[in-house]
Amino acid sequence: MDSSEAVDLETVVDSGRLGPSQYLIISICALVAMIDGFDTQCVAFVAPEIASSWHVEPSQFGPVFGAGLLGGMMGAMALGLAGDRFGRKPVLMFSVALFAICSLLTPFATSISNLAALRFVTGLGLGGALPTAISLTSEYTPTRLRATVVALMFCGFPLGAVIGGFAMAKLLPMLGWTSAFYAGGVIPLLFLPLVAIWVPESIRFLALKGDSLAITSILDRMKLGKKWDVKLTVETPAPLFSLFARGTALGTILLWITFFFSLMLSYFLLNWIPMLARQEGHSVEEAVVAVAVINLGAIIGCLTLGQLAERYGQATVIGAGYGLGAFAIVAIGYVGTSSALLLIFSVLAGILTIGAQMCTVALCAGFYDTRLRATGVGWTMGMGRIGAILGPVLGGVLIGAGFTAPTFFFIAGLTSLGAAATVFAMGWLVLRGRLSSTQKSDLRGQIDALEGLSG
Numbered sequence: 408m409d410s411s412e413a414v415d416l417e418t419v420v421d422s423g424r425l426g427p428s429q430y431l432i433i434s435i436c437a438l439v440a441m442i443d444g445f446d447t448q449c450v451a452f453v454a455p456e457i458a459s460s461w462h463v464e465p466s467q468f469g470p471v472f473g474a475g476l477l478g479g480m481m482g483a484m485a486l487g488l489a490g491d492r493f494g495r496k497p498v499l500m501f502s503v504a505l506f507a508i509c510s511l512l513t514p515f516a517t518s519i520s521n522l523a524a525l526r527f528v529t530g531l532g533l534g535g536a537l538p539t540a541i542s543l544t545s546e547y548t549p550t551r552l553r554a555t556v557v558a559l560m561f562c563g564f565p566l567g568a569v570i571g572g573f574a575m576a577k578l579l580p581m582l583g584w585t586s587a588f589y590a591g592g593v594i595p596l597l598f599l600p601l602v603a604i605w606v607p608e609s610i611r612f613l614a615l616k617g618d619s620l621a622i623t624s625i626l627d628r629m630k631l632g633k634k635w636d637v638k639l640t641v642e643t644p645a646p647l648f649s650l651f652a653r654g655t656a657l658g659t660i661l662l663w664i665t666f667f668f669s670l671m672l673s674y675f676l677l678n679w680i681p682m683l684a685r686q687e688g689h690s691v692e693e694a695v696v697a698v699a700v701i702n703l704g705a706i707i708g709c710l711t712l713g714q715l716a717e718r719y720g721q722a723t724v725i726g727a728g729y730g731l732g733a734f735a736i737v738a739i740g741y742v743g744t745s746s747a748l749l750l751i752f753s754v755l756a757g758i759l760t761i762g763a764q765m766c767t768v769a770l771c772a773g774f775y776d777t778r779l780r781a782t783g784v785g786w787t788m789g790m791g792r793i794g795a796i797l798g799p800v801l802g803g804v805l806i807g808a809g810f811t812a813p814t815f816f817f818i819a820g821l822t823s824l825g826a827a828a829t830v831f832a833m834g835w836l837v838l839r840g841r842l843s844s845t846q847k848s849d850l851r852g853q854i855d856a857l858e859g860l861s862g
Contacts, residue, residue: 419610419626420549425556428628429547431605433556436540437563439503442598443537444567444702446506446591450475450526451678452575452695453584455685457522460584465682467519469803472678473796474523478530480792486535490542495609499539500602503595506532511592514585537564538788546609547629561765562709565702565757568677572699576692650783655775658837659783661829662771666791668826669729669764675798675819676736676756677701683812688744697749701757708762713769721770722834725763729827732759733820740816760823767830774837 425433454468482502490498509529516522541557548556571587578586607625614622650659677698684694708728716724735755742748768784775783805815 420547425548425552426629432547432607433544433560435601435606436544437560438598439499439536439540439602440560440563441567441570442503442591442595443506443533443540444564445571446510446529446567446595447475447479447533447564448568448571448677448698448702449510449587449591450522451681451698452572453579453587454678455682455691455694456579456584458682461519463519464807465686466803466807468678468682469800469807471519471523471526472674472799472803475526475530475533476674476792476796476799478527479534480530480789480796482531482534483538483792484534484789486531487538489535490539490609490612494612495539495543496602496606498535499543499606500599502532502535502539503599503602504532505529506536507592507595507599509592510588510595513588534792543606543609546611547607558709558713558765558769561768562706565705565761565765568702569699569706572695572702576695576699579691579695650775650786655783658774658833659787661833661837662767662774662783662787663790665767665826665829665833666771666787667794668822668829669760669767669794670791671794671798671801672736672819672822672826673761673764673798674795675802675822678799679802679806679815680739680753682806683815684749687742687812689746689749693746693749697753700750700754701761704754704757704759705761705765707754708758708760709765711758712762712766716766716769720834721766721773722830725766725770726827726830726834728759728763728766729823729830732756732763733823733827735759736823737813737817737820740811740813760826763826763830770830770833 450471454471455465457463458465458468486498486502506529509525509532513522513525513529516525541561544560545553545557571590574590575587578590607628608621610622610625613625649655680697680701681694684697685691689697712724712728732755735752738752739749739756742752768788771784771787802815805818810818
């Protein structure tokens with residue numbers, strides 16, 4: 408192509424292979440996801456110890472968990488808009504700094520209401536950091552590798568919870584619950600200079616602002632600047648109501664319901680398993696490790712189910728994951744004081760249900776075309792966060808009402824079955840219908856071509 412021609416951003420990035428600069432960007436974004444994962448799960452790790460120290464009932468932690476997730480939902484929406492106006496990089500740095508500072512302030516909380524308020528503000532930062540990191544990773548990755556690279560980068564979130572869980576299992580008995588929040592604050596603050604120095608601004612944002620000099624510098628770093636004119640064309644996103652146009656409305660509704668059930672289930676489990684395990688007689692180390700292995704299972708499940716989905720179809724494999732995971736979740740309620748069974752069924756629940764949830768992101772991204780993808784994925788995850796808020800609060804209500812562990816996990820299992828039902832419906836009613844219409848369109852095109860030749 409002539410170097411004087413302006414090209415779209417996708418063509419520029421797709422023209423090259425992943426180079427050292429892109430690997431560095433992706434690695435830093437994965438580290439942001441790991442820190443985000445640890446800080447998100449931090450309060451669940453230490454909730455039993457706080458309850459014991461403050462002499463409060465475990466059921467009172469429902470609003471604490473919900474406040475953090477509400478902050479996460481609002482942070483994702485508000486800081487996402489801010490990223491479009493002010494740039495991805497400053498929003499990412501602000502988000503990391505916000506949740507780091509709030510984490511450092513958390514040990515000074517003296518009541519449940521103080522703790523809930525701090526978790527809400529912490530959630531604002533956590534909610535803004537992860538979507539921004541995912542967006543930057545996606546932008547600097549060629550299309551042919553994007554699904555795999557983004558999935559691996561997104562695995563940093565549960566990996567952070569895994570590493571944090573095993574670390575806290577050792578540190579909590581020695582240093583107390585405040586150590587978790589000090590670590591959750593100091594580590595991201597030390598990490599901020601890496602973001603400032605090595606993470607570039609979004610090329611899409613710079614192109615919209617007309618900053619050709621900055622674009623040239625970034626493309627030169629990726630060894631792409633010599634090939635293309637820096638005057639990039641940037642596709643305008645489709646409006647929100649396009650999600651409910653003909654051919655996408657039913658799929659959008661089913662995806663929203665799936666994410667609602669799925670995130671409700673995830674945070675239902677991740678926030679309350681430590682508390683319930685302690686009530687059943689497990690040690691603090693065993694309770695924290697149980698959450699860690701769920702997240703470890705999520706990583707294994709994401710990679711395994713993702714490979715199976717390529718062979719047998721996304722809806723079939725993801726739906727089966729949710730369905731089979733329901734039985735593993737119910738089984739957690741019957742483990743009693745057995746540490747081995749607690750870990751076995753926890754890791755199975757992580758592999759099948761949370762692994763399926765991570766694969767559902769790819770299903771969602773694949774359902775929408777390019778102009779709708781960012782809007783479709785963003786709003787689907789936003790609807791899911793409503794379930795994420797309600798899950799921990801519902802858990803607190805159930806515990807406060809005196810529900811036993813078997814009943815508690817039976818209800819959680821039903822939620823997983825609900826997610827399975829909507830994914831199967833997505834496969835049968837939407838994806839299959841879309842394929843059929845595509846085949847008809849292709850056939851019509853072939854007939855028209857033959858008629859043209861015969862004419």
